[in-house]
Amino acid sequence: MSLGEFDLIARWFTRPVRRAALGVGDDCALLQPTPGQQLAVSTDTLVEGRHFLSTIEPERLGHKALAVNLSDLAACGAAPLAFTFALTLPRVDEAFLEGLARGMFALADAHDIELVGGDTTGGPLAIGLTVFGEVPPGQALLRSGARPGDRLWVSHPVGGGLGDARLALEVFRGRLALPGEAFERVRARMECPTPRIALGLALRGVATSAIDLSDGLVGDIGHVLARSRVGATVDADALPASEVLAAQPADRRREFGLAGGDDYELLFSAPPAREREVQAAAAQAGCAVTRIGSIDAEPGLRLVDAQGRALRLHLSGYDHFRDA
C-alpha cells in the first residue's frame, strides 16, 4: 500500500478495533478466534454494471457490499466477527468514500463487527470483501445436508417476497415502468438487502441445508440439489411476493420470483417435524419464512403451480457473464 493510498484508507476506513488484536495499518490484521470454534470465511466482489448500477448512492453501495457478504455467513449459520475490504476505484473521490464508509460501518455496527484490513487500488470501480465468522464445529449449515422428505423454506421480509430486486433492475433498464412509490420500495430491496444473520443463527440444529439466494432461486437451488444428491419440487405460486410484484402479470411474477437474482434471502430445508422451530426461528429473527416445496429422492427440480401441475418455464439463474 502506498503513502497516498494509506492516507486515503486511513481517513475513511480506519477505526480503532475492539475485538481484533490488530486492525488496519500493518501488513496483516490479527484476529483471536474463540478456541474450539470453526472460522467461516467468504469472499465476494461487486463490480459496477454487474452487481450495482452507477445510480446507487455511495451509502447504499457500502451497505450492499457488506450485506451480500454477511448473507453468505448467514447461510452457514455463522456469527460474524470481522471483514477486510479491497477497493478498486478510478479516482479518489472524497464524497464517494465518505458515503461508502458510512453505509458500510452502519451495517458493521449493527452486527458488532469491525473492519480489520484493507487494500486500495486504482482501476475500474469494484469492491471486494472477505468476511469472517465463527460457528461451533459440526453446526454450520451446509448445502449438502438436504434429505428427501425435508420441506423447503425461503425467508423474506414480513409483507415482502422474492423478485423485487429484479423488478427494480428492469425499471432501471427501461423495460418496465412503476409508480414512484412502488419503484422506491423495490429499489430499496435491490440496493439495501438485509443479511439474514439472526435467522441463520436460529436455524442451527434445525435446518438440514441452507444457501443464500444471490443468482435466483432456480439457479441457487441447483447447488443444494447437486451437493445433497437429491431433487426438489417447488410450487412457483407459493413463492412470497410483495404487493408490488403481486400486481404484475402472473408470468412475470413467477419468473422474477424464481429467477430474479439479488434477493439475499435464505433458502433452507428442514424436516417436517421441525416446522414449529422453523417458525420460531423466523419470529426470533424478525423476518418471515414461507414453505415453497419439498426435497425428493428423485434428482432434478420440478416446478409446479398451485394445483400441483407441472410448469414448463424457460428460466435460468442470473449469470454475470451471460447477462453482461
Added chain:
Amino acid sequence: MSLGEFDLIARWFTRPVRRAALGVGDDCALLQPTPGQQLAVSTDTLVEGRHFLSTIEPERLGHKALAVNLSDLAACGAAPLAFTFALTLPRVDEAFLEGLARGMFALADAHDIELVGGDTTGGPLAIGLTVFGEVPPGQALLRSGARPGDRLWVSHPVGGGLGDARLALEVFRGRLALPGEAFERVRARMECPTPRIALGLALRGVATSAIDLSDGLVGDIGHVLARSRVGATVDADALPASEVLAAQPADRRREFGLAGGDDYELLFSAPPAREREVQAAAAQAGCAVTRIGSIDAEPGLRLVDAQGRALRLHLSGYDHFRDA
C-alpha cells in the same frame, strides 16, 4: 455465484481440502484454527496495468498474485494456512485459467496451503486474494516495534538485490534497454517474486519490526517510522544490488533500489546484539540479508552515501494513483 461461474471455478480452482474443514463450493469455507493461535489476515488486489502487465504469462501471474499476499504474512512472521480468491475477468479463457491455476497452486503447494473459497465475476481483469496465517499471541512482527539503536536490514536473493523489478518495468515501458539475458533475469524478479515466509518465521523473537517492500523502500519505511515513532538513517550505497542493476549509472541504481517498488523483500529492524541470530535466520531461510542503516530517536528518514554524507534525492514511494 451463478451456474456458469460455478462450472468455471469448479474446473480449475476446486481441489479437495486436506487441512480445512470445508473448501470451495459452499457459502463459506470452514477453517479450524489451532486453539490459542492468532489468525493473521491480509488482502491484496492485482489490477492489470497497475500490478502486472498484459505481457505476463498466466502461470507467472498466478504465482505473483499469491506471492504478494504471502509476502504480507511473511512480514508478520505468520505461518500460512489458506487463501481465498476473487477473480474478475472480461471473458472465460480456458488457457488463461489453466495457466493461472497452475502457477497459483504450485506456490500454494510449496507452502502447503490450500484455496478454500473463491468468487468469479465478469469485468476488467483483476485478481484479489485474501490469505490466512497463524502466529502465537505476542509473536507477530509488527510495524510498530522499531527502537532507536536497532539496525535496519533488508532481505534479498543470494547474489541479488532490490530494484530489479523496477528495472524490468522501465524496459517494458521503453525507457531503458537491456541485453536479452539480463532482461530475463530482472523480468523474473518482477513477475516471480519470492515471498520470504521462512525468513519471517525465523525472525520471530529476533526482529523488533518488519514490513514487506511493495511500494519501494523509501515509501514503505515511512510506515514503520510513523507507527514506531522513530526515525532512521539509510545508507543508499549499502543497498544490495544484482549484477544487472549494479551495472547501471549510480543515480539510477540508488533510485531503483530506494524507490523501485515490487521488490517483495522484508525490511526489518533488530537490536545490534541480535546480529548473529539475524544472519542465522537468513541462512536457515535460504536467502541473504544486508544491513542498510539504523533506527534513530530523531524523527524522519536520512539518506546518506557510503561516506555518511547526506543525500538529497527526489524520491517517493510508488503510488498506484500518481503513477497511473
